[in-house]
Amino acid sequence: MNPSDVSAAIAALESPSATQASKSPGYNQLLTRVLAESPASHVSVNLIAFLNSLLGDTVGLVASRPVLASFVTQFKSIPDSAARKAIGEHALSLLASQVVSFEEQDSKIRECLADVYEAENDNCAAAKVLQGIQLESSQRMIPDDAKVRIWIRITRNLLEDDNTTEAEIYLNRAKNLIYKCEDLELKLHFQLSQARIFDARRRFLEACHGYHMLSFSPVIAEEERLQSLSSAITCAVLAPAGPQRSRALARLYKDDRSHQLEADFSILEKMYLDRLLSPAEVDKFAERLSPHQLAKTADGSTVLAKAVVEHNLLGASRLYNNIGIEELGILLGLPSEKAEEYAARMIEQGRLVGRIDQIDKLIFFDGGEGTGEKTSSGQADRVVGREVRKWDSNVQGLAEEVEKVTTLLQNQFPEFVTANLSH
Template sequence: MSSSSDQLAAALSAAASKPSQSRAQAYQDILVSLLEQPRSSLSAEALVQACSDYLDATVFSELNSSGGGLVVGRNTLTAFDEAIKKAGHGEAEAMQGDDDDEDPSKPAIRDEEVQKEILEAALAKVQPRVLSFEEQSTSLRLHLADIHESLQDWSSAASVLQGIPLDSGHRAVSELQKLRIYVRIVRLLLEADDAIGADVYLKRASMVVHLVPGARSGSITGPSTSSTTASASPEDVKQGKLLGLQYKLCQARIYDSQRRFADAAVRFHELSYIAEIDEQERTMMLSAAVTASILAPAGPHRSRILSTLVRDERVAALPQSTILSKVFLDQIIRPDEIAAFEELLQPHQKAMLSRAGNEREVMRLEEEAAAAASAEPAAQGSTAAKKVKNAPTTVLDRAMMEHNILASSRIYLNITLAGLGSLLNLTTTGAETIVRRMIVQGRIKAEIDQVDGLLTFLESSQMEPTAGGLGLGTGAESGGGDAAAADDDDATPVGEGDGLIRRWDARIARTAGALEEVCSRIASQSQA
């Protein structure tokens, strides 16, 4: 090692005495010979140290880091990055059919870990002088990010790219280059499950995406008439359109990670129509759109999205098509259907929900009440009832419970809170809490009578036809039963004022008729 270091120092000293016109080439020849040495004569640790000494003696020496010699230093650092990159490409070719990384006959530079260490050391040396080597520092960071990405170290790759100065006044950075780096950082952070950090850089990308020619169009090859696009080269326009699609995909994924499922469904569905995207990927985006629409908060906005998706002929081939149809038609989703749909979800779509302080206290009281209520049946030897939840525990639970509440408004005129809780497998307090939230958010129109424990659905929610064009039936006010078997006259959509009166009169007439029938039976039995 000592002799190798002495030889390297002597060669670099001799190169430093040459004129500036030939000095950079002399440095490059020394570096190439250094990188080509086999592992048997120059180990990985020795190579990393030798490259560090090389940079100290060339790029960051007093001769090449200031004044007229700065040009030589910049050229040498650029050549250094290119030489490391070429060695990495050589590794890919040499490694075909050979997986022995420790072969002593191979140069140590062919190991990606060694390349990573060399580049990290180079960046540490450049950082104090980054203003003088800004362009070279950017090239080194892009190269190091490529290595981190190939090693699937997404967070480190994003962190390296975040250090690139894009708003520096010392060099001009095109909007296309800014968008390319921002979008790449967003993609890496999403791979690392850092949706918050990805959202920060997506906002930065949103400030430049409209300045990049072609980035706002929906097709890579489609025509564009904007003035900025007309003045740009065809290759820049093509790159801008590709980055625009990546930007939209990142936006959809962030919306999905942030549980903004309605917005995510719209973005995914738009991307599923882009012809330049691979057919398999478009199918995956359509599937993601369907899943997000089902998980979206129940209400008018989701109904519009569901209507658009149901009309898409491609949806019929997806595994979510059955539950999509039931959600679209405002039908109650059963537990077995929810369990089948849950198997198709991503982990973040099944995440546990956090609880506020007051909700936790309510849950504690409800658990105590439930435990007391279950003590008596247990003492009598009856079978244990299924566990009743105090509140939705996951994102999927909340979405399905809210949907079933909306579906109930299509069936019932009113229902007890206890009955609604039985339908949703919730306690009475839990059912009231989730309904109250939907009312406050304007996603359902209803009134809660806390004295009688009764939920009454108002006209606008019970009189409108469903998304599938079906009339709204009338249900019973008893808890949790199947009230879909209403008479035909009750299932007919009626007007605002007189319709309610006619329906109410019909209910009174049926009740009176049933009462008269019961009285006549009692009279006949007493005579017998």
């Protein structure tokens, strides 16, 4: 149909002689003809004219509602995405002032329009159009699954647009109802969105746990499970050094699948075994990080640089009983003042057991990693009598070895032992 034919048909339907009872079937027939007979170049123009008439003042609500429902069903099947976008945006502008009467149709048009935006990678527009859906309505009953599905979809689009703050708001709404949902795929998207938000907010230990749990899900493909495992390793590497990160590294290192990720396993192994990381290894690992993981912190360093310094400091505590502050700075590639600051912070936070002698400019390591708990004095507890206990342990070990040798001699040469013991 040409636009002139559509205009003539609309004029006939809007004439005073046309009754309200005849308008509903009349508009349905016109809709069928427009979709079937309009050339591709005229589809959007014809349907926009159709909507202007249907949602105008001449058609009552009783007649227009079922016709609009038919339009929504047909709207999804329009092949040209540009036409769908233009028609959908115009339909929403017409419904804006009367959305209370057409809530269900409005929400379906918004979902279809969001499909178009997502296909164009315009995630911001997709999130905005979905946010306009009325989910807390007195006009219709909306199942919990449907609410959660919309909230999760908004969250995912906001995350793709790097809008973590708003994404977390919608994820928290979904969190209150997700336990009622039976859809495994929906729960999977919720877990992934939660892990991504933790990751974006630099809560790397929680993100690591979320990604690792996802990597065991049988719902997703093997390739995606390995990708989740890789993300878990990345977050574990970026997490602050301490006992909690050590436990996370141990879980990942003991996961048999980690060996398949050669690029990730190399740095995972070194961190798990408390080996020092070289700048070349760190630079190679940094090439695969997301922009938010390379963002600078308040002190001007990146999250990765801070994590590596803390790891190397912890690794140094395994190698040395004590070290000069100047030498520690050289080892970490930092000025001595900065190295001392890192060590003091980790000791104060209970992530490293040691003490600093500022007069002699020495750092004493009392057993490596701390418990992660602060003490009342603000420093990790010093190991009292450490040298005495070490002496006791060595004496005990020597006595046990002598006892073993004596037992072996008695078993092999009983006569010799008896003769010598008698003297």
